Amino acid sequence: MAGAGMKDIKRRIKSVESTMQITKAMELVSSSKLRRAKEKVEKSRPYFNILQETIQKILDNTKSLKSAYTQEREVKHSLYIVIAGDRGLAGGYNANIIKASLAEMEGKNPKIIPIGRKASEYFGKRGYDVAEDYLNVAESLDFIDAALITSLADELYRKGQVDEVYVCYTEFVSALTQTPKIMKLLPLQLQANPADIISSLEFEPSPEEVFDKIIPRYLEGIVYSTIVDAFASEQGARRTAMESASDNASDMIDSLSLLYNRARQASITQEITEIVGGAEAIK
Known part of the structure; x- marks a missing residue:
């Protein structure tokens, strides 16, 4: 009876050890991907900052800028670009961003552009109006992918469909902390700063045309940086989840090993007792 119990415990220990090997491997992979994602964020920032400075200069040096990108409208339809992961096993990463998105959409008539398999599955299965979904783009993201996503959002906005x-x-804060964020892209909510006006600054052919040409590039930069930021957050969350799972597996192995040793000691004690009892019976 004790032997059968020991076999079960030993089988369980091997099973947990196999699981721990997988979680350790996933933790290492996530750490590597997180490092590359952080490098991507750092490389994209100078481009994004220059665009933002140029837009601000146009606003600061134009008295009455008229653009479809800044004009407030009566809101009948809203578009949400929701960025989640393509895989699970990342703690509460996917659930948290979907929960934050749903809270923002409440009471509105939303159209969705889901990025990532988890967002696509969630909104697709629940009958939301999905304009187009993008799967498996975050890890190998480049500016062409960001341009395609942005051009769809831009087209829907300029045509008045949203x-x-x-x-x-x-938002990636650290490897241990990731925060769901909602950012309004359009209409733009940039404010002019009169203190930064440069009277000699001119824009050709006109400030409006330069502004309308730059804004799509600016939006591409935002979409690119948010996807990269989200991917870094996903890897950080997965790394933390796999590290926790590995620690739990190690604790479980220690507990099972102690249980196995106790069962083994009990088995040995029983065998000794049986031998001594048999010897006494022979006498």
Whole structure:
């Protein structure tokens, strides 16, 4: 009876050890991907900052800028670009961003552009109006992917099919902390700063045309950076989840090993007792 119990415990220990090997491997992979994602964020920032400075200069040096990108409308339809992961096993990463997105959409008539398999599955299965989904783009993201996503949002906005555009993503704070964020993309909410006006600054052919040409590039930069930020957050969350799972597996192995040793000692004690009892019976 004790032997059968020991076999079960030993089989369980081997099973947990196999699981721990997988979680350790996933933790290492996530750490590597996280490092590359952080490098991508750092490389994209100078481009994004220059675009933002140029837009601000146009606003600061134009008295009455008229653009479809800044005009407030009556909101009838809203577009949400929701960035989640393509895989699970990342703690509460996917659930948290979807929960934050749903809270922002409440009471509105939303159209969705899901990025990532988890977002696509969630909104697709629940009958939401999905404009187009993008799967498996975050890990190998380049500016062409960001341009395709942005051009769809831009087209829907300029045609009047949506009246405002938001991006829902997870901000990477650290490997241990990731925060769901909702950012309004359109209409733009930039404010002019009169103190920075440069009277000699001119834009050709006109400030409006330069502004309308730059804004799509600016939006591409935002979409690109938010996807990269979200991917870094996903890897950080997965790394933390796999590290926790590995620690739990190690604790479980220690507990099972102690249980196995106790069962083994009990088995040995029983065998000794049986031998001594048999010897006494022979006498």
